[in-house]
Amino acid sequence: MAWLACSIFYAYLYAMRTLPGMYVGGISASMGIEIGTAAGLIGSYMLTYGLGNLVTGGLMDKYGAKWVIPAGPIFVGVGVLMFASGHYGLAYAGRLVMGFGCAFGFVGCGYLVGSLMPPTVLALFIGLSQAFGMGGGALGAQPLASLLEAFGLNWQSGMVACGLFGLVLAVLMLVAMPAKRKDDAKTASVPFGAALWAVLKNPQAIRLGFIGAFMFTGTTVAASVLGMPFLVNLSHLDTPTAKTAVTLVSAGWVIGAPLAGYVSDRIHARKPLLFIAIAGMAAISIFVRISDVATMATELLFALGLLFGILSGSAMLTYTMAKESADNALSGTASGVQNAWVFGIGFLISTGVAELVKDVATDPATHKLISVHQFQQATLPILLGLGVAALLLSFTKETASK
Numbered sequence: 001m002a003w004l005a006c007s008i009f010y011a012y013l014y015a016m017r018t019l020p021g022m023y024v025g026g027i028s029a030s031m032g033i034e035i036g037t038a039a040g041l042i043g044s045y046m047l048t049y050g051l052g053n054l055v056t057g058g059l060m061d062k063y064g065a066k067w068v069i070p071a072g073p074i075f076v077g078v079g080v081l082m083f084a085s086g087h088y089g090l091a092y093a094g095r096l097v098m099g100f101g102c103a104f105g106f107v108g109c110g111y112l113v114g115s116l117m118p119p120t121v122l123a124l125f126i127g128l129s130q131a132f133g134m135g136g137g138a139l140g141a142q143p144l145a146s147l148l149e150a151f152g153l154n155w156q157s158g159m160v161a162c163g164l165f166g167l168v169l170a171v172l173m174l175v176a177m178p179a180k181r182k183d184d185a186k187t188a189s190v191p192f193g194a195a196l197w198a199v200l201k202n203p204q205a206i207r208l209g210f211i212g213a214f215m216f217t218g219t220t221v222a223a224s225v226l227g228m229p230f231l232v233n234l235s236h237l238d239t240p241t242a243k244t245a246v247t248l249v250s251a252g253w254v255i256g257a258p259l260a261g262y263v264s265d266r267i268h269a270r271k272p273l274l275f276i277a278i279a280g281m282a283a284i285s286i287f288v289r290i291s292d293v294a295t296m297a298t299e300l301l302f303a304l305g306l307l308f309g310i311l312s313g314s315a316m317l318t319y320t321m322a323k324e325s326a327d328n329a330l331s332g333t334a335s336g337v338q339n340a341w342v343f344g345i346g347f348l349i350s351t352g353v354a355e356l357v358k359d360v361a362t363d364p365a366t367h368k369l370i371s372v373h374q375f376q377q378a379t380l381p382i383l384l385g386l387g388v389a390a391l392l393l394s395f396t397k398e399t400a401s402k
Contacts, residue, residue: 003112005176006069007129009169010105011136013076015144016098016162017045018137020083022145023155030156031088041092045079045099050343052103057336058192060111061329069108070173075101077166084159103336106133110335114323116178120265123320123400127261130316131254138250195330199337204325207392209341211274212318214385217346218281219249219312241298245305252309260314268400270317274393277314282386284308285379318342324399349381 020027020042028038059068075097082094109129117125148158199205260277264270284304319338326334 002065002176002178003109003116003125003129005173006105006108006112007132009069009073009173010109010129010133011139012073012166012169013098013102013105014133014136015139016076016080016166017102019144019159019162020155022142023158026155030086031091033088041088041095044092045095045102046343046347048096048099049102050340050347052100053107053336053340053343054196055336056103057107057111057332057334058196060108060332061195062192064179065108065112065115065177066174066179069104069111069177070170072101072104072108073166073170073173075104077101077163077170080159080163080166084156084163086156103339106130106339107332107335110319110323111332114328114331114335119324122323123261123264123270123317124258125261126320126323127256127258127313127316130257130313134250134254134257138247138254195333196337199326199330199333202325204397205322205334205337206341207396208318208322208325209338210345211389211392211396212315212338212342213345213349214389215274215278215281215312215315215318216342217349217385218285218382219253219309245298245301248302248305249309249312252306252311253313255306256310256313257316258313259310260317261320264317264320264400269398270321270400271393271396271398273314274317275390277311278386278390278393280311281308282383282390284311285382285386289379289383315342321396321399325397349385 021039024035024038024042027033027041028035031038031041033041056068056072079094079096079098079101082097083091085091085094106129109132110126113122113125113129145158148161153161256277260273264273267273284307288304319335322338323331323334
């Protein structure tokens with residue numbers, strides 16, 4: 001029950017991260033700001049989300065789930081209500097508050113899985129947690145926006161309703177969370193900074209952070225940074241079809257993360273599946289680079305996007321390995337540090353590729369979107385990252401228990 005409640009929260013926070021993107025026009029008009037400024041406002045939660053991962057896991061290890069994890073939906077709910085004010089300064093502060101609250105989501109799921117679940121299903125439930133989150137992100141886009149509009153709610157009223165839901169969810173989670181866990185006494189004696197440093201300096205944790213980041217960045221670069229600007233420039237694809245192709249990459253994660261976890265738990269091994277996933281992602285990337293993507297059948301584009309997402313979902317095995325590499329008393333800290341590594345490294349790579357694409361995405365004379373050749377060249381960081389991930393994985397110890 002506790003894990004399910006936290007997974008629902010994870011889906012909720014993912015939805016709150018993506019929902020404002022459906023209202024960017026209304027937000028821009030209400031606050032009297034440019035579209036680009038509104039987009040920056042919506043993404044500002046990332047500033048506190050990354051750092052929050054380093055804090056929340058340690059708090060869970062130190063004080064347990066009961067009085068820590070329910071704080072997540074409180075932060076998110078309050079942040080959403082502040083954002084709904086329509087005042088730019090308060091909305092910006094609200095996104096920062098929400099970003100910190102978001103850090104309680106997946107880290108909380110990982111902490112509960114490590115504390116309450118047997119090791120034989122560890123990877124499966126970590127994968128299922130991620131599937132909940134990705135599903136919430138999908139619902140937080142057009143479906144939720146359409147539902148709110150059906151009830152006659154504009155963007156501000158809709159955000160208020162969502163914020164209040166977060167506060168109600170916090171109360172329900174407080175009831176669902178376990179009061180104690182078996183390692184509480186041992187963990188309470190470990191200073192917060194010492195616990196965090198013990199995980200941060202672990203070479204295995206560092207390698208797993210880079211491996212997870214390079215695999216996850218393959219998805220964000222292929223779908224978010226490069227996907228739409230390229231696909232809408234193909235003569236045989238309209239915008240809705242291009243959006244579907246990009247969405248299928250994320251849908252693949254919903255399938256791939258729990259599937260990889262289930263298989264990994266059954267065969268008692270993590271590394272073989274990671275090697276297979278990295279090789280498959282690299283093969284698809286190479287195929288895209290050498291093919292005439294502009295004339296490729298829509299069905300094949302859909303299949304490649306879905307398969308790429310399914311393979312990318314195996315990256316969640318690095319979270320499982322990170323937890324298995326750490327002391328049982330540092331379950332939350334291990335999840336938080338791994339998430340911080342993946343988010344931080346992935347953010348830097350995605351930002352770098354976005355800057356690269358920005359330089360080639362428009363022609364001064366025609367203002368055309370990126371061409372097939374430019375898209376293929378911009379996918380080179382994906383291949384390089386996957387190569388580094390495979391190399392690091394070869395030096396990483398297997399952690400699954402037989």
